[in-house]
Amino acid sequence: MLKGLYVAHMGMVNEQRRMDILTNNLANVSTVGYKKEGSTSQAFADILSIKIKDASVGEMNAQGVGIVNPGVVIGENYTDFSQGSFRITDNTYDLALSGDGFFAIEFTNKSGDTSIKYTRAGQFTLNKEGYLVNQDGDYVLDVNDQRIKIDPLKDTAITKSGNIEQDGKVLAQIQVADFENYDYLEKYGETYYQTIDGATKKESTAEVHSGCLEMANVQTVSEMVNLISVTRAYESNQKIIQTYDESLGIAVSQLGKLQ
Secondary structure (H helix, E strand, C coil): CHHHHHHHHHHHHHHHHHHHHHHHHHHCCCCCCCCCEEEEEEECCCEEEEECCECCCECCCCEEEEEECCCEEEEEEEECCCCCCEEECCCCCEEEEECCCEEEEEEECCCCCEEEEEECCCEEEECCCCEEEECCCCEEEECCCCECECCCCCCCEECCCCEEEECCEEEEEECEEEECCHHHEEEECCCEEEECCCCCEEECCCEEEECEEECCCCCHHHHHHHHHHHHHHHHHHHHHHHHHHHHHHHHHHHHCCCC
């Protein structure tokens, strides 16, 4: 009887984790460059249930009584890298990518360590020194992994190939990095990604669009429908536990009474 309690409990834990992922997607529906996350569910490995010390088959023998499964668990989390919609801003330094690829960002953590992160969030601006940075103040890198410095007093044009032009001259080319397999990218914060061992770069075919931003690829209605489904599944498991609790209460308080 108690096995059902554990199965229902794991079902509730699974749905709670799915709900956390869905609510995080909804919370970032307006975040520039955000890519929604999802999860898969899988059953625990089936195990063979056996009985031992049973006089009917001999106390020294073990007899199988069937296959049991202790419930469900989150299989893996994944990121949906599909293209988000564009929002027109008419700001030269607001950039969006159409196609596969990421902007390369020089990121410095609180300890002062510097590393390269990758993002689809192209909400860039110039700092007081004239360097192209994102909203967090991290530097945008060119194809040579160098910071990009621009004269803020001159008109700037950014082409689809990522070339930054002033006075008809190319100052730098914005780096657009792509990878053979996105399984070797892990999320860092809400819109950053970092490589792990095994990541292999490849040439990106993405185009850079100036004056617009790529918004989150979260579909609010779809996420709300999934959220309702998760809530119903959670409630179903909760009712199973309540039913078991009531049954155990009857067994303890009534069936054990002496007549």
